[in-house]
Amino acid sequence: MTTRSQRTSYRDIRDEIARRIGDQVWKPGSLIPGEEALTVEFGAARATVNRALQELARAGLIERKRKVGTRVSLNPVREARFIIPLVSQEIEASGMTYAYRLLSRAERRASRADTLRLEVEPGSVILHVKCLHLADGEPYQFEDRLINAAAAPLALDEPFQAIGPNEWLVASAPFSRGEFSFLADRPSSEEADCLKIKTDAPVFVGERRTWLLARPITFVRMVHPQSHRMTSTL
Amino acid sequence: MTTRSQRTSYRDIRDEIARRIGDQVWKPGSLIPGEEALTVEFGAARATVNRALQELARAGLIERKRKVGTRVSLNPVREARFIIPLVSQEIEASGMTYAYRLLSRAERRASRADTLRLEVEPGSVILHVKCLHLADGEPYQFEDRLINAAAAPLALDEPFQAIGPNEWLVASAPFSRGEFSFLADRPSSEEADCLKIKTDAPVFVGERRTWLLARPITFVRMVHPQSHRMTSTL
DNA sequence: ACAATCAATTTGTATATACATAACCATGAA
DNA sequence: TTCATGGTTATGTATATACAAATTGATTGT
Numbered sequence: 001m002t003t004r005s006q007r008t009s010y011r012d013i014r015d016e017i018a019r020r021i022g023d024q025v026w027k028p029g030s031l032i033p034g035e036e037a038l039t040v041e042f043g044a045a046r047a048t049v050n051r052a053l054q055e056l057a058r059a060g061l062i063e064r065k066r067k068v069g070t071r072v073s074l075n076p077v078r079e080a081r082f083i084i085p086l087v088s089q090e091i092e093a094s095g096m097t098y099a100y101r102l103l104s105r106a107e108r109r110a111s112r113a114d115t116l117r118l119e120v121e122p123g124s125v126i127l128h129v130k131c132l133h134l135a136d137g138e139p140y141q142f143e144d145r146l147i148n149a150a151a152a153p154l155a156l157d158e159p160f161q162a163i164g165p166n167e168w169l170v171a172s173a174p175f176s177r178g179e180f181s182f183l184a185d186r187p188s189s190e191e192a193d194c195l196k197i198k199t200d201a202p203v204f205v206g207e208r209r210t211w212l213l214a215r216p217i218t219f220v221r222m223v224h225p226q227s228h229r230m231t232s233t234l
Numbered sequence: 235m236t237t238r239s240q241r242t243s244y245r246d247i248r249d250e251i252a253r254r255i256g257d258q259v260w261k262p263g264s265l266i267p268g269e270e271a272l273t274v275e276f277g278a279a280r281a282t283v284n285r286a287l288q289e290l291a292r293a294g295l296i297e298r299k300r301k302v303g304t305r306v307s308l309n310p311v312r313e314a315r316f317i318i319p320l321v322s323q324e325i326e327a328s329g330m331t332y333a334y335r336l337l338s339r340a341e342r343r344a345s346r347a348d349t350l351r352l353e354v355e356p357g358s359v360i361l362h363v364k365c366l367h368l369a370d371g372e373p374y375q376f377e378d379r380l381i382n383a384a385a386a387p388l389a390l391d392e393p394f395q396a397i398g399p400n401e402w403l404v405a406s407a408p409f410s411r412g413e414f415s416f417l418a419d420r421p422s423s424e425e426a427d428c429l430k431i432k433t434d435a436p437v438f439v440g441e442r443r444t445w446l447l448a449r450p451i452t453f454v455r456m457v458h459p460q461s462h463r464m465t466s467t468l
Numbered sequence: 469a470c471a472a473t474c475a476a477t478t479t480g481t482a483t484a485t486a487c488a489t490a491a492c493c494a495t496g497a498a
Numbered sequence: 499t500t501c502a503t504g505g506t507t508a509t510g511t512a513t514a515t516a517c518a519a520a521t522t523g524a525t526t527g528t
Contacts, residue, residue: 010512019446021408046514051512054479065478066521067482067521080316080318080414099433179467181466182438202436205418226418229416229417230417231414243481270506278483280509281481282482285481300492300507301491301492301506302492302509303509
């Protein structure tokens with residue numbers, strides 16, 4: 001039997017207040033009762049009411065100011081977060097078996113085209129790795145990566161035979177700044193080949209650049225077949 | 235006396251612990267001292283330590299389990315934020331002229347297909363709106379939206395002739411939870427037609443579902459031509 | 469009239485205490 | 499061996515209390 005405690009939980013209060021906002025009992029822009037009043041109404045301690053309100057404020061539903069009070073936000077939530085998963089975890093999290101295959105690995109001097117992607121000086125030593133991530137044996141993601149050797153010298157000693165460059169970098173090279181973009185595209189013929197799709201099939205592409213302070217670390221293009229869906233919750 | 239009382243703030247504790255994790259004083263996967271021990275070390279109350287730890291846990295830096303303790307996450311969930319823009323603002327921000335065109339608006343009872351998208355009971359009253367957003371006269375986004383009339387009854391009185399449902403909803407129906415997903419797809423023939431592209435061209439699709447607590451508010455599918463790129467910075 | 473100051477109000481945070489809840493673990497029964 | 503049971507322990511949450519910080523609005527001095 002589940003005899004729930006009869007003390008009012010901050011969750012109950014949070015949800016009830018959210019309900020009132022949703023039902024427009026408290027309209028956007030209007031002040032809601034102060035903590036003291038809510039304390040009385042819900043028969044809870046102020047700390048409890050406060051916790052409920054703080055969560056709602058963090059979620060962007062209300063805005064609070066000392067001495068002024070708490071008001072319902074006029075235009076709530078305007079940003080969401082998405083997690084940056086490791087492919088292997090993403091795959092295993094959905095109950096499939098992960099496999100990794102190195103396609104090519106080359107050290108070379110940065111070409112003109114490379115400098116557009118990685119922002120290094122032409123001629124800098126870079127590492128170019130291509131690999132494939134598979135879920136239950138099926139191609140899941142084609143990864144094309146440039147690594148700035150100056151920023152991650154240990155990468156030159158890593159064969160990337162058994163471990164993907166992403167996993168390696170996560171453990172060895174933290175970054176302080178990142179730029180992500182997502183787009184729909186058609187695959188190159190190499191990408192289509194590796195992913196076992198036709199060249200006119202749409203692909204979902206994520207591109208990411210990361211820096212540690214001003215120093216570029218890596219550029220990666222991740223190509224998924226059409227079936228891929230990137231989801232995030234708020 | 236200018237010395238203000240130096241009680242330790244949960245922020246100080248939070249930041250110090252984050253620093254230790256970043257500097258690998260506490261290594262990934264290892265247990266960190268319990269709340270009681272930290273309480274002693276920092277000379278703060280357990281509630282204060284608890285608040286610091288809860289914030290770190292929410293940020294994904296640590297994982298906590300009752301009786302077991304708190305350990306440093308093995309793979310710190312890096313996360314990025316993306317803003318949820320109003321199409322109109324997104325377009326105007328890039329210096330183009332925004333235009334809106336309503337394509338269709340219908341009230342009806344939810345079909346089986348609708349319930350998959352909106353999570354309402356079959357037969358519930360829903361509003362189905364299709365519209366087009368243009369940038370400098372060119373099709374920019376095709377929007378296909380379902381609105382749960384029970385959650386936003388005022389929508390039934392809104393013609394959506396001059397204002398898009400997104401802008402209207404932002405002002406009238408807050409949400410507390412959202413699920414976003416992005417994918418590459420091929421356009422339906424209607425979508426291709428509206429966007430003036432071929433049916434075999436890839437499109438970038440964003441889908442979003444929002445709830446206020448348990449109550450579904452709206453589902454929207456936003457279809458962009460291939461040239462679209464969604465970018466975010468960390 | 470105007471500026472400086474102060475009191476009042478509301479949220480923000482710290483503390484001590486108490487009990488609730490989850491989960492590990494040792495013990496003992498089947 | 500295996501499963502159920504209960505003790506132990508770390509985190510989770512509620513409460514009363516106290517003071518801090520921010521901001522408004524009224525009061526006071528010039």
